[in-house]
Amino acid sequence: MTISDTLRYTRIPLAHGSGALPAVGFGTLIPDQLATRQATRAALEAGFRHLDCAERYRNEEAVGDAMQEVFEAGTVRREDVFVTTKLWNSNHRPERVRPAFEASLRRLKLEHLDCYLIHTPFAFQAGDEQDPRDAQGRVIYDPGVTLVETWQALERLVDEGRCKAIGLSDVTLEKLREVVASARIKPAVVQVESHPYLPEWDLLEFCREQGIVLQAFAALGHAMEPRLLDDPVITAIARRVHKTPAQVALAWAVQRGTAFLTTSTKPERIRANFDISALPEDAMWEIRDRISTNVRFNAVVETGVPGFIPRVT
Secondary structure, eight states: OOOSTTGGGOEEEOTTSSSEEESEEEEOOOSSHHHHHHHHHHHHHHTOOEEEOOGGGTOHHHHHHHHHHHHHHTSSOGGGOEEEEEEOGGGOSHHHHHHHHHHHHHHHTOSOBSEEEESOSOOBOSSSOSSOBOTTSOBOBOTTOOHHHHHHHHHHHHHTTSBSOEEEESOOHHHHHHHHHHOSSOOSEEEEEOBTTBOOHHHHHHHHHHTOEEEEESTTGGGOSSOGGGOHHHHHHHHHHTOOHHHHHHHHHHHTTOEEEEOOSOHHHHHHHHOOOOOOHHHHHHHHHHOOOOOOSOTHHHHSOOTTSOOOO
């Protein structure tokens, strides 16, 4: 992986899949369909070449429409765009994996996926209800399927050639070790919450040892308290290098060897989040050594319920 002033164009070769993951990625967790379509198109036009989607976001069709608009206009080629989507918790049973995969492909209007992730390591009650709850409002889990069984179903998708790589999302180091130990095809990508307030150094080190790409979501702290972008270390570096605090945090993510996802519906913000440049080495050390705040903003790794996705009632 080459780090230079062209940091935004960094691609990380996949050791356990085909192709290379663009380190700078655009997340499509946007509730409104029209806003999703407009933002996805703006992201592709700004230079983003990785789109991160999910069955659970309920907007894959809008993402697919935006991609087709850009492809048909001839401004971006399909082969230059890395598309990820995710298997939701209620489809963990092996017999449900292929139908869920095919449905995502249809909604995205694609012939193949570059990467397919297990959205969380928690299996919910199988069925079309994405958020199954009992009478007391508690999540109904499915004890009848293991994470390894679900992983084996994803491996078969790779065997068939319509999915170039597979991986995990919202996973702890313990769960990742469990899958790696039994996998015939190791995870190519692991997507977890990570930012300077949650650097996940132990997980990153294990991923490096195993040839797995760690991809950070909520790379800017998701605008939650305590606000990462107001951190004095980050803001001081931003002033020094004439970049925004967001651009500093995103550059840090790529320079330490990870990929990241960022989301916005504002074209100017989308362009700014793509416009990152390499930080001086002393800035990298400052972020590692002088930031002591440690906080996880999304408790999904404990429950399987993504805290950033509102429940539909």
